[in-house]
Amino acid sequence: MTPKASPKRTICVSVCLPVMVALQSSALSAQQLDLTEADKEKLAALAAFLENIDGIIPTINQIDPASLPVTIPYREIQNHVVIDVAFGDDDPVPLMFDTGAPTILTPEITAAHGGEVLAEMGSAAGGGGILWNPMVRIPSLTIGGLEIRNASAETGWSPAGAFYCITRNGLLGAPAMRNAVWQVDYGAQEIHVAATVDELDHVDGAIALPFTWNEKTISPSPVVELGIGEGTLTFIVDTGGGIPLTVNAADFAATGLKVPEDAPTSATLTGGAAGTFEATVSGVTLPIRFGETEITTTVIVGDGMAPTTQGNMGHGFLKNFVVTFDWATRTMYLDPLSEDGSVPRLGDGASVGLAHDGERVYVSALAKGGPAESAGLTLGEKVARVNGEDVSDMPQADFCSVLETTLETVTTDGGDTYDAGKIKGFFSGN
Template sequence: MTSLFLYRRCGLHAAAIACLLAAAPAASQEQTEEDKQKLEAFLKFQANLPSFLPTVNLINAEALPITFPFRMVGEQIVVDVDFGDGVARPFMLDTGAPTFVTEEIGDEHGGETVIEMVTIAGGGVIEWSPMVKFPSVTIAGALEITDVTGGVNWATEGPFYCITRNGLIGSQAMRNAVWQIHYGNEEITVAATVDQLDHISDAIALPFTVKEDGLSPTPWVELGLGDGKLVFIVDTGGGVPLTINSEALAKVGLELPEDAPVAAGISSGAGGDFDTALAGFTAPMMFGDAELLTTAVVGDGLAPTTDGNMGASFLKNFIVTLDWSSQTMYLEPLFEGDRVPLPGAASVGVGFHGDDLAVTSIAKSGPADEAGLTLGEVVIAINGTDVTDISADAFCELKKTPFETVTTASDQSYDAGMIEGFFDTQE
């Protein structure tokens, strides 16, 4: 979803609005003047943020702590959200973005419009969408948050279709309490202070920063690597491990080994399709005072606002606690030793490419690559099931079972299974 990507890239803070407007020229002078007027209103709103933020996304501290379950859909945390009508709607919990809802939910349950926010639609067209205030939402039937602010522009189609068609609960809804995500038990505990929580005293403590003039207080942490430090966004909604932008390695005096394992892929954007490449890089990293051996995935533009992304495939190895009042993140490992586990890579990735399912990623030197499979080939069967006319909903169901084989339009089948330890570069 283009708008969500640009929120991550530019941020919802005053200095970044120019970045968003510069990302695509307006279609006409009339639109440009309208953009300027809305921009002035947004900047005025931003100047008043210190007095506005304490009045929204409120959690009753006297009712805490509260514990409720979540479920993992792929690599993402999903919770049920009730907007007061008794309907439990699946939402993704995402520390890396603001709160978003669909237009349908906004129209039915939203209250006053707080401000118009800027997004960039496909083709580079500037669009404005409202951030509205919802009187109350209840998460998992347990945690009530009142005066919730959220952008009304979540698209039901797109890369998150199999996770949620409703939206995401972002960090702006989390900032007024302490959130502990226990990936091992698939439970979240929301507390008033860390004193109400376990898994703190023996955890790795990492200070984090947030954009003080932003609506979304996404945590940014520094990790030691090579001869310096890199900044990572803490992103529970990113279905990735620890990622590092290619150019960031040079900042700490490092470079990728020539024999680093690589997965090639196809991504899509407003300008069309483009090839991508992700390489494995294993090295000791400093998490505060703790040194852990960690495999990162290196590529171009993986975390446009920072040096890297601390995504869900990495975070799920810990009990993660985020305390915005002290701007401290706590990580208690769910693994033994000092090596952070990393899931394997699929020999073949499949996704919608236009109306067809196609090969969207290949592990280089993996079995499918060695057998001659190439990116973009149309897939007609997965695990022996015909997918030539498969619906998006049916594909989501099919993805719940690991892919073992894919068959292309040439009627050739390829091994699509997981390659354990694919990205590791050290034994």
């Protein structure tokens, strides 16, 4: 349970995520934020844009059904799906494939390839203010042999922090997918895009889950209901989240369940508008109801697991299936990769998690009771060596290679060396 495993929404998930909550609901009023007059005008314009979204949707993210089906290869980077996308005549660049967000690109890409500004999108910023970024119309983008015309894309992607090692260009989000059927084959590492599910395998006999999304939004991120304990919780289906099933602590308790006192637990160091603070998350293995199908799997429970729903269904869980999204019928299909339909439970756990703050490598996560914590390693300590190699002056670009290695030891600035290897059976108790 470390940020290393899931840079976009780390195991501390939304509390680690830079605040990027789109102000796409009138529920977030001017009284809740320190708004300038210019902010109020832009917020009113955004509300009007979203109120008329039904007339805008058909004009953007257009896919010609006659060009389908198409197969797109992908690669996995730091537990995230990454695809190559070309803008105009430029060479393809890597983007994260993310059903849990709108399409977001760097200012450089939108400046070079963006056309009409569709709306100014607002994000909550530190201090109670709003950060405004334009959403533009991209005349054409191509993924493999698939062209998406008049694609909507927000600007403002910053290749810093945990995302730096996944993509420095942005992400392809749910808006780009809503006009076709998208299937992610995690076994073959391919994405199949079709006009209808009839053109695809792995649908007949699969677990079928209806999904919804916020109607007054540009981004139709799928939200499903799963049965847990005595209740039902909503989960955003997030191919861009490098995490398993996660649940907010309060929502988990509301189902009548409790986290056992001896549950495997990690502490993570994260930051927000209020400064840097520590978050604690635990792993609980239990049966989850997917419609009429019950699957026993490990759920990560803690504060801030999902910013907009009660839970998050991320890559760590989805990678056990061939996953199909049919926006036309609002149905998601899960076809297990295993012959018996089971999902491997989380077993081993990381003793130490590392991150880079732009200047130094530091300890960002610790397994409670693990060898490193028991020996005195603490969150936030600066790291001088990893596996005996000097990282004291390592730039962020080079740190990406550290994340690809098997972590064995870390040495802090004080000269102490700690066992940072995986804890065998951390989640299973073996």
